[in-house]
Amino acid sequence: MSYQIVVCGGLAPDPLQTLEPVFDTVKPSLRNELMLPAVFDPWAAHALYEAGHLARKHPGTLVRVVSLAPKAKLQQVMMTVAQKLPFELAALDGPGGGFTDAAATAEALAEAIAAMPDLDRSRLLLFGGWESATRGAGVVMQRVAERLGIREQFLAVDELVVEPDGALLIKERVEGGRHQISRCASPPAMLAWATGSLPEPPNHPQTGMANMRVILPALQKARPVSLAQTAEFVRVALPSAVRQTRIVKDVPAADIAREIAEWIRQ
Amino acid sequence: MEKVLVLLHTLDGGLPAAALETLGLARQLGAPWDLGVVGAGATAAAQSVSGGAEKCFAVEGEAFAASRYATDAAACEAIVRASGAPLVLAPDTLRFHRALPGVAERLGAAIDTHVVAVSGDGTIERWFYRQRIEAGLKGGQRPWILLIEPGSQPQAEPAPGAPPERLEVACETRTSVEGFSTPMTGEQTIRPDAPLLFVAGAGWTKKQKDGAVHLEEAAQLILDFVRKSQCSLGSSKSLVDLSSEGQPVLPFLTHLHQVGQTGSSPRHKKGLATCCHGEEPHVVGWRFIKERRAVNLDPNCGWARGKADVVYVADAFEVMRELLKLL
Numbered sequence: 288m289s290y291q292i293v294v295c296g297g298l299a300p301d302p303l304q305t306l307e308p309v310f311d312t313v314k315p316s317l318r319n320e321l322m323l324p325a326v327f328d329p330w331a332a333h334a335l336y337e338a339g340h341l342a343r344k345h346p347g348t349l350v351r352v353v354s355l356a357p358k359a360k361l362q363q364v365m366m367t368v369a370q371k372l373p374f375e376l377a378a379l380d381g382p383g384g385g386f387t388d389a390a391a392t393a394e395a396l397a398e399a400i401a402a403m404p405d406l407d408r409s410r411l412l413l414f415g416g417w418e419s420a421t422r423g424a425g426v427v428m429q430r431v432a433e434r435l436g437i438r439e440q441f442l443a444v445d446e447l448v449v450e451p452d453g454a455l456l457i458k459e460r461v462e463g464g465r466h467q468i469s470r471c472a473s474p475p476a477m478l479a480w481a482t483g484s485l486p487e488p489p490n491h492p493q494t495g496m497a498n499m500r501v502i503l504p505a506l507q508k509a510r511p512v513s514l515a516q517t518a519e520f521v522r523v524a525l526p527s528a529v530r531q532t533r534i535v536k537d538v539p540a541a542d543i544a545r546e547i548a549e550w551i552r553q
Numbered sequence: 554m555e556k557v558l559v560l561l562h563t564l565d566g567g568l569p570a571a572a573l574e575t576l577g578l579a580r581q582l583g584a585p586w587d588l589g590v591v592g593a594g595a596t597a598a599a600q601s602v603s604g605g606a607e608k609c610f611a612v613e614g615e616a617f618a619a620s621r622y623a624t625d626a627a628a629c630e631a632i633v634r635a636s637g638a639p640l641v642l643a644p645d646t647l648r649f650h651r652a653l654p655g656v657a658e659r660l661g662a663a664i665d666t667h668v669v670a671v672s673g674d675g676t677i678e679r680w681f682y683r684q685r686i687e688a689g690l691k692g693g694q695r696p697w698i699l700l701i702e703p704g705s706q707p708q709a710e711p712a713p714g715a716p717p718e719r720l721e722v723a724c725e726t727r728t729s730v731e732g733f734s735t736p737m738t739g740e741q742t743i744r745p746d747a748p749l750l751f752v753a754g755a756g757w758t759k760k761q762k763d764g765a766v767h768l769e770e771a772a773q774l775i776l777d778f779v780r781k782s783q784c785s786l787g788s789s790k791s792l793v794d795l796s797s798e799g800q801p802v803l804p805f806l807t808h809l810h811q812v813g814q815t816g817s818s819p820r821h822k823k824g825l826a827t828c829c830h831g832e833e834p835h836v837v838g839w840r841f842i843k844e845r846r847a848v849n850l851d852p853n854c855g856w857a858r859g860k861a862d863v864v865y866v867a868d869a870f871e872v873m874r875e876l877l878k879l880l
Contacts, residue, residue: 459651524686535865
């Protein structure tokens with residue numbers, strides 16, 4: 288069976304960047320937000336790699352990425368992501384970042400997916416990260432799926448196996464370092480991925496060039512989106528705790544071990 | 554303060570700690586409150602804590618025993634509608650985190666997750682950018698569903714009360730829950746109840762002073778320490794990623810051990826990092842670790858720059874060998 292996989296993924300600041308919030312009651316932001324180097328959101332990236340893996344095993348499967356982000360930044364990031372595996376892009380030109388409204392984001396993404404040409408919902412697998420590295424709420428994928436009428440939903444997925452009868456065997460993380468194993472008889476289904484088990488694919492420039500032939504026109508056609516904000520921010524700040532680190536050096540290992548042991552027992 | 558619905562689920566027939574924390578927060582707010590419980594044994598569990606609740610609801614039955622989106626969402630939707638409370642407090646367990654955003658969509662409600670504080674004036678606090686920025690916000694939309702971060706509130710003492718009204722809920726689903734699997738055999742991953750988090754960084758798998766990699770000894774030292782100290786075991790992303798890059802790895806570490814940007818953010822009283830540089834993507838997962846110490850050969854590592862209380866500049870192999878003698 289071939290699938291239509293739609294991966295929802297936004298952008299996040301490169302995790303090595305220093306983030307400084309700028310307070311605004313309606314929509315806080317990050318200082319120099321548009322200048323910060325960005326990456327494809329890490330958990331959404333895992334979802335994309337899993338989508339590519341599934342597509343390779345099921346010929347005829349189509350992978351499409353839906354992304355809501357400032358168009359210029361999205362183009363920069365896509366130059367890298369496009370080298371990983373073949374996919375098509377549906378771009379929405381709008382605000383990214385952690386302080387945007389999750390419900391409005393979900394509405395925009397669901398509309399973009401519903402408007403995709405040749406969308407076959409009986410073969411639809413909706414992928415995304417279980418949380419973003421920005422808002423970190425973990426609610427957008429469920430809202431998108433609900434809007435698309437998908438009631439088979441899975442969160443924090445680490446593994447998907449397609450059984451011979453077409454059923455989807457899915458491992459979701461649950462508390463206590465365990466996985467819950469569920470069997471979903473057939474698509475459509477929404478899988479919000481945790482890290483999965485696949486490595487990041489190496490860059491493949493030829494794939495990148497082929498992808499960009501489709502992605503660049505999609506970026507040019509990106510629909511502008513504005514997101515309504517329902518919450519009012521009363522405070523946005525960096526955590527204040529900076530520790531006065533005590534450096535212990537040139538001390539025998541036995542002494543260090545003794546100090547650590549005492550600390551553990553306290 | 555407006556009326557609150559405390560929405561809980563059972564676990565193994567009883568209420569998990571996270572449920573009692575959410576209940577404790579609701580009682581502390583001092584607002585009138587309803588109670589709703591979903592899952593196996595929901596009726597008995599609801600009655601065990603319904604003291605003080607204005608209305609009490611339960612949804613149980615074979616279909617609602619397992620954690621599954623379709624059935625959980627249907628049950629929670631029915632309870633929220635039956636209560637009509639504008640504010641819903643629920644524990645941020647994976648079961649509810651999966652189900653309640655969809656319920657919010659069905660009800661036209663707002664939802665916020667990982668909430669660590671709720672004040673009487675309706676302001677909540679939560680983190681953004683993976684615990685790097687904290688914010689307080691007020692929701693203008695009702696109903697407003699708040700998922701309360703486990704470990705962030707004191708637990709309530711159970712106070713029995715009236716039996717719940719049992720709601721009959723119908724739901725169709727194509728998903729069956731087959732069971733559970735544990736990736737590790739005997740080695741714990743992040744256990745919230747452990748007082749200490751021990752993080753093994755990528756340095757354990759690198760060449761040591763003699764120019765060789767000592768993977769077996771590293772594994773033995775780490776496992777002995779975990780067993781003797783009964784601590785949680787975590788890893789940095791770099792160590793987890795080595796496995797996918799074909800480099801030598803500690804065989805018992807999986808993505809479930811990962812702490813940081815794309816891993817967990819556990820809440821332990823103490824944390825000990827070894828052979829880990831303390832780079833920001835990993836350290837964001839330490840936001841809720843109160844006392845932090847690190848063992849690293851580099852005195853200029855990230856831990857030394859205000860991220861740990863104590864940094865021991867030493868060979869982790871030597872320190873751990875000595876430490877095991879003392880435990």
